[in-house]
Amino acid sequence: MTEFSSDLGPPHIRALRLVNFRNYREAMAYFGPGLNIAVGENAQGKTNLLEAISFAISGSSTRTSTDSEVVLWNADFARVEGRVARPEGDERKIAVGYAPGQKKRIKVDDAPEKSLANYAAGGAGVRAITFFPDDLRIVKGAPSDRREFLDALLSALRPTYANTVGEYAKAVQQRNHLLRRIRDGYSSGKTLETWDRKVSDLGKIVLEGRERAMPHLDRHFALSMRDLYGPEKAAVTYSGTATPDDYSEALRTAQSADIERGTTSVGPHRDDLKLALGGVDLNVYGSQGQQRLATLGLKFAAREYARGEVGEDPILLMDDVMSELDERRREYLAEYFLDSSQAIVSTTNLEYFGAETLGRSRVLRISDGRITSGATAREDGGATGFRRGA
Ligand SMILES: Nc1ncnc2c1ncn2[C@@H]1O[C@H](COP(=O)(O)OP(=O)(O)O)[C@@H](O)[C@H]1O
Ligand SMILES: [Mg+2]
Structure with missing residues (x-):
């Protein structure tokens, strides 16, 4: 191994330039491996x-599906550019630009990337597991929140999964439309056959992807929760309306009821994840604290699953994760982040981290859309390709 590659270590983001992104007019941030x-x-x-880091790495915001929200008010575009360190020793240059009304522009090493799905599934050279306080809804919220979590995770691993989920949703919409036409006497039942086949073929692939992930997620969720919460056994299981093998049959069985209701009642778009702690349903009975830790536990499980699938450690982007936690859990998390390939963690209060942890971390100070990146021993500004300072 060359000196250069051993210095770069596992994939991580080294630098990010933000232009007109939210409240940043123009800012530069430098990150190191670890915390x-x-x-x-x-x-x-x-x-x-x-959000900007995750936008740069995945091509989309994790917080909003309305891209124009990330554009600085009164500006006409937003742009993020990053440098990703790769274990082979090279560096990948990434850029995501968005102007309302136009197609998003994504570039990797100056070459346009046409497929957002490809880019989101590792095109940037690094993947991210994010935690935003709003993610609590994965545990607390509706089944659609949990399906979204699972689909986003699997889409980050394989572009084909993202494409299939999208096509499946469209096929279900079209089937629903047809069901209502049949009910209202505008179409004959015969045409349903074609859509049933399409829906069941695509749905089967979605179900298979989810089915493959579940045992891993369950195992890692249990382990994470043991560390984060305590000895009560935690579990996450798939609560499905059909299995991959009987989906086609289940659709057929549901046909007449579906026609009556005008909607497709079985399939991955109706499924859910059940989260339990000590045998108790966290969605219904979990305390706020348990739900928050379970959200974190799921994210850590997602990280482990992603690592196993792609052989690389995703980075962690964790927003305000230390607040509302007791001392013991904060210490545990600090160790967890220090041991990770890269964790970027926000806080209002540095005292949540001990002196020893701070000594091993890089601190970035954020004030009114400006970033002051602290240096670490690993800093070598020249190699990032960005000049430091103004
Ligand atoms: N598109 C935007 N343009 C300009 N400012 C924005 C935009 N979106 C959000 N903001 C502002 O960014 C500020 C900082 O937001 P945020 O990153 O959430 O702060 P915090 O440091 O508390 O996490 C807020 O005052 C918000 O109004
Ligand atoms: Mg905030």
Whole structure:
């Protein structure tokens, strides 16, 4: 191994330039491997910075499906550019630009990437597992929140999964449309056959992807929760309306009821994840604290599953994760982040981290859309291709 590659270590983001992204007019951030702490008062841009990193790595915001929201007010585009360190020793240059009304522009090493699905599934050279306080809805919210979590995870691993999920949703919409036409006497039942086949073929692939992930997620969720919460056994299981093998049959069985209701009642678009702690349903009975830790436990399980699938450690982007936790759990998390390939964690309060942890971390100060990146021993600004300072 060359000196250069051993220095770069596992994939991680080294630098990010933000232009007109949320409250950043123009800012530069430098990150190191291991723990990076973004600290600042409220409403200064900590969450926006984490969102920008995830936007650069995946091509989309994890917080909003309305891209125009990330554009600085009164600006006509937003752009993020990053440098990703790769274990082979080279560096990947990534850029995502968005102007409302136009197609998003994604570039890897200056070459346009046409497929967002390809880019989101590792095109940037690094994947991210994110935690935003709003993610609590994965545990607390509706089945669709949990399906979204699972689909986003699997889409980050394989572009074909993302494409199939999209096509499946469209096919279900079209089947629903046809069901209502049949019910209202505008179409004959015969045409349903074609859509049933399409829906069941695509749905089977979605179900298979989810089925493959579940035992891993369950095992890692149990292990994470043991560390994060305590000895009560935690479990995550798939609660499905059909299995991959009997989906086609289940659709057929549901036909007449579906026609009556005008909607498709079975399939992956109706499924759910059940989260339990000590045998108790976390969605219904979990305390706020348990639900928050379970959200984190799921994210850590997702990280482990992704690592096993692609052979690379995803980075962690964790927004305000230390608040509302007791001392013991904060210490555990700090160790967890220090041991990770890269964790970028936001906080209003540096005191959540011990002196020893701070000594081993890089601190970025965030104030009114400006970022001051602290240096670490690993800093070598020249190699990032960006000049430091103004
Ligand atoms: N598109 C945008 N343009 C300009 N400012 C924005 C935009 N979106 C959000 N903001 C502002 O960014 C500020 C910082 O937000 P945020 O990153 O959430 O702060 P915090 O440091 O508390 O996490 C807020 O005052 C918010 O109003
Ligand atoms: Mg915030």
